[in-house]
Amino acid sequence: MTAIRTEQYKAAAHQGIADKHLQKALSGFQHRIAPATAQRYLSHGEGPQIRQMGHAIRMHAVEHLDRLLAELADKIDARGGQVFFAEDADAAVAYALEVAWQNKVQRVVKGKSMVTEEIGLNRAMEDAGIEVVETDLGEYIIQLAGEHPSHIIAPAIHKTREDVGRLFKEKLGIPYTDDPPTLTWAARKALREKFLSADMGVSGCNLACAQSGHITTLSNEGNIRMSTTLPRVHIAFMGMERVVDKLRDHAVLFRLLSNAAAAQKMAGYISYIGGPRQSYQEDGPRAFHLVIIDNGRSRILADPEFREILCCIRCAACLNVCPVYGKIGGHAYGFTYTGPVGAVVTPLLVGLDRARHLFFGETLCGACKQACPVDIDLPRMLLALRRRWAEGRKTDGFAGSGSAIEHLAFAAWAEMVRRPSLYRSARQMAALSQVVLPHSEGCLTRLPFPFDGWTRGRDLAPLSRRGFVDRWQERVKKRKGGS
Amino acid sequence: MVPSIKISLFIQCLVDSVYPQVAEGMVRVFERLGLTLDCPAGQTCCGQPAFNSGYHSAARKAARHFIRTFEHADVIVCPSGSCTDMVRHHYPGLFEDDLQWQARARRVGRRTYEFSEYLVDVLGITDVGARYDGTVTYHDSCHLLRHLKVAQQPRRLIGHVAGARFVEMADADRCCGFGGTFSVKYPDISVGMVEDKVAAIVSSGADTVVGCDMSCLMNIQGLLTRRRIPVRTLHIAELLAAR
């Protein structure tokens, strides 16, 4: 597994907020792409219900996963491909290293793949002495810089053109320039050599098709096609849920995915790959391996409240509208999956306790559900995670340790809320005692722990002397008395 | 068309304790329309704070108390989108294991409305005869907008306020960063978000920002006051009560 840094959410968020360039980049990105995506969703002949159609397609596939994976594997087998079912990250990585060793692989070219990040593939290969070259331009930049991606689709969104100029000067030896086309073509040239000399290509899989027995890969750059056409071995990695039943499902999902990921009508390249090259083919890999990965997904599948998250097609539309992601950036999430989808799936993969900031550290505003091309109810699952953390020890499955103090506090609060006279007295006491707190121009300027977070950056209106309900009661009494 | 039924006021705990003038405004608007009002004395809190933090058992206790307090009402109107959403959409789920309470919860939920929603969608009124001198912009609260799907109703009401000039701010529908306990537990992020919201308000040229949820407005007002920015925050009930 890749490194998990979810505990550092607050500190990393703080860094992200202080990074002026990141703020500008995220704001510009979100403001450009989110409205464009929303427009694209409305442009289909199916009408706005196309997102619910996408949901039906994905949920159907998730709920028939055993049959679909068997069909997919059988068909790829029949074409001479090799399918490996990997229970966890270690098994997947071990298989990949075995394939690399058997094929005397020294250099690997890679398309962008979140699941390979999740399992920590690059590091394992490098430790085994294999050169791994990321070929998606954003991932290539990140790799040269020794960083982690901050967005699923645009991994280098946090880098300025000047950053890239300096990086390429240092790592590629080209004269400094901050012109994006020039920098892009420098990478084009550098990577072309890698494609042509690599021994093995690694890709992910966007949405396999059980009916036809293919994996599919999408890109705009053409890097995945290059990585899976030129080297003599191709190994593809797939989260087990990334499959559809019928070809017609692609007609809906590829349009939605293109809309969502890059506000496009259609992605530049979609490749269907069903096996190694045939004897008549001039190009293509002589060996094709597909690694289907569980790594905790079957546990998610088994949980009725969280099964829905497996519908995700990893488009990043939720990242593009999330006001929290837009403020803190991807690194704060401390794991492969960022943004709203990360806030749900990461705790389910790494544990609710260590990832609790991800599902508590957002506002449940609901923009993500609105933006999701397959209408996944992310807010529902975020609330469900909060309950599992707070009260989960009673249930089986995913749970957190909760907080005994907070539990006690809310239990006391509940007792008070059920007893109106007690509630009113408590309110009255609070209203009287607030005078000891620092004030300025009628507002509270400093609250005691644990509420001091509010007043660090804001003032707070004080409790009023008499609550409205009390005032109303008095008014009613007066009127009764008067008549 | 003014109904002969009685409107039971569901005063949000925040409004009750901190912003009673908002409830006063709501009362004035309804009384001017000739409506009969009631304000159940036993009401306290709908339970949303506990629910959002994952404490369903505590939230259930609050919900039962709410249901008992309000279930005999004809109509329940609340000056908060998030509380209305709690009652309407989340109460039934709290009683999945108790069908009787679930049925009671559903009945109450069906009769619960947010204030602007009630005026426009139920009473069919967009002009309450209000008058306000100023440039007004509107902040869409998340629950009201995305769960209750209320967006054009407050705008239409504002549009009919004599003397008020309405300007739409950029990103009116972007979350202000309140999020309940989030505002206290993740203050950096919360303040970062409300800074963006305030910047949008200021850019709009408005001198007044109106909303339908005091939780959001309390958050926005908190930054305006701290930074001494001369923009007034008003709940829509206060605006509509103005003469």
Added chain:
Amino acid sequence: MSINRRRFLDRVRNALHRKTTHGQAHIRYEDLAAAVAPDVSADVLGILAASAVEANIHMTRAADHADAGRAIAGIVRETEAEWAHQDAVISWDHPLLERLNVKCLVEATGTEFIVTHADHSGPLTTEDRGAFREQVMRSRIGITSADYCVAETATLVVRTRPGQPGAVNLVPSVHVAVILASQILPDFVSLYALLEKQQASDPDALAHRMTLITGPSKTGDIELVMVRGAHGPRALHLVVIDDLT
């Protein structure tokens, strides 16, 4: 079946024993409308032309095969080499392309014109493949046809067949695709209805490899500035021979 596979799928099957009410779709999968028959009256050429502009594809309408051949020769003349030693042009061995007479036109300008081979006496050898790679790297333009073109998005549907390798529309700097207007389908839904029908009668209908190409290679990974020519061809020319009118 391997133990891995059995254990893996058992775990999935067991997980699915629990039914859920959460996250169910509002539409049943079974009720999703089967693809409607394509609207044959639609002006597919006109729609395609508009989509091509949006997708940054240079589209040329040719009245006939000769016209198409001349258009391609023109593209060859205008296209400079991007890399050193990119002197040639490579084309698929394809019946449609053969009729265009491009080979003569191009060779007349002094440019080498390579055609891939469809028939081989046996399976390809390492030498064959090495020679092909060398040819494709030497070519600044790759000329192919396609199986279909989807007007809605200007998407070319290309299946790998003998003599029709994918590298020809990938490795050279420029891709030229030639189709007949009668190959144009109106939209994605009709394309997939057709593919599913073919798949039903022939499990290998999609071949080992099928690629959908929509425009030239591009990226916006540096500050969202769109740049054409990331790793695939930096320009895509589409020549459509109008056999409809």
